[in-house]
Amino acid sequence: MAGTGWQRLISRINSNDNEVILGERDNMKHIIKSVALAAVFGMGASSVMAELRLGMDSAPYPPFSETSSSGDMIGWEVEIGAALCEAMGETCTVVPVAWDGIIPALLAKKIDAIVGSMSITEERMKTISFSNKYYNTPAAIVAAKSSDMDGTPESVKGKVIGVQVSTTHQNYAQEHYESMADSVKTYQDFNEHNQDLVAGRVDAVVGDSLAFADFLASDAGQDFEIKASLNDEKIFGPGVGAGIRKEDTELVEKFNAAIQKIREDGTYEAISAKYFDFDIYGD
């Protein structure tokens, strides 16, 4: 608690750096006021822990989270977050946090959970815990509608596959397709392999199904479709989960139960159907 107080004070002092017009004495007054305020707020925070604060990326990440013109956070993840809170029987507020500071914010108890499209990785597991995944945009293989590829290694025999370089999708293509396919061509940029797919220089491309949505909706992408979702947890990782402080083991359990609940009672599907035309949970 003292920690939060001091952090508030420090941030207050830092913010005063800009106010050069203030005299030395005024500055001191500000600091004293800040200390007083910090004490009050600090006590408030510790005595009432009614609200669960969900941290989300403050930068827009549509369709998951973005700020609407009226200033509210909207998006799939905002709705899922609300549904999870309801399932847990908690009241929640959404706190926008800059992405690079979101784990420090969690550790400093400025937020209680990260519900911000954070992929579960071993690296992050060293610092924080994760709930079970609540979504995992699957990788997908996209090819011409007329093609009979179905994502199996046999179906890409003699074909040229395009992937973006140094992605998990490249790893997947090399692991599952390279031995059967004519070749796996690597591109610097996601849009470049789509262009070559349209031009017919590659027969299929492997990428993130969500990222393909825009391309498939465009004129150029009309004749193409997602042939199959590709799953390989060893390559793609488990997906996106809620990031939670290591000591809050109880909260992890609550999130897991809530995820299961909204998956079972249809809330999850109802929300997802508004945003995606495929299964974002990614079984």
Add this chain to the structure above:
Amino acid sequence: MVWSWVPEYLPKFVSGLWITLQLLSLSVFFGMLLAIPIGLVQVTGPRWLGAIARGFCTVVRGTPLLIQLWLLYYGLGALFPMVPGIRESFLWPVLREAFPFAVLAFTISVAGYEGEIMRGAFKSVPKGELEAARAFGMGRFTLLRRIWLPRALQNVFPTLAGEFVLTLKSTPLAATITVFDVYGVGSIVRQETYRIYEPLLFVAAIYICLTGIIVLVFNWLERRVPRPA
């Protein structure tokens, strides 16, 4: 510095080097074949042909090579779906590959830059020598083959060496259209090993060696050509 990746990627670098050399030699060869007439018509006329040649040089030299390369590869590539039957045609195995487009783009670039240099080269041959050749009874093509062209090339030899070195150093652009030359292989190493400096230094060293070879070859050629006393 970590160099343990070198043995693993060496075979890839060898094939990358081969691609780079092919790109360079093919585009220099075909580029020079084009550059000679492009330079010549600007000196001899006819005027309209000279104007076209000058326009070509201006456009090629006035636009970034990367854009030319992409216009050819992705731009033309975007037109393919509109041509019916193109994917069944005998041309498709060539059109489908990126390498021919890279050679074409670099050839055009060499033709544009060297065409301009050859214009100056043809112009700089003293009129008296050409008149003397004519006085010997040489026809126009004999004169070109035996006097004008050799004298012109001789004048610009050092310049051409520099130009070809510049062409060599443009070839990494081919990596942007999926041609994995030396630089492209270097990027693969960077992306797979997360080492930044070592692959870049390694690639830089290869280019320095190649440049050195070009310079040596041209020095040798220059010495073989007898200089007027």
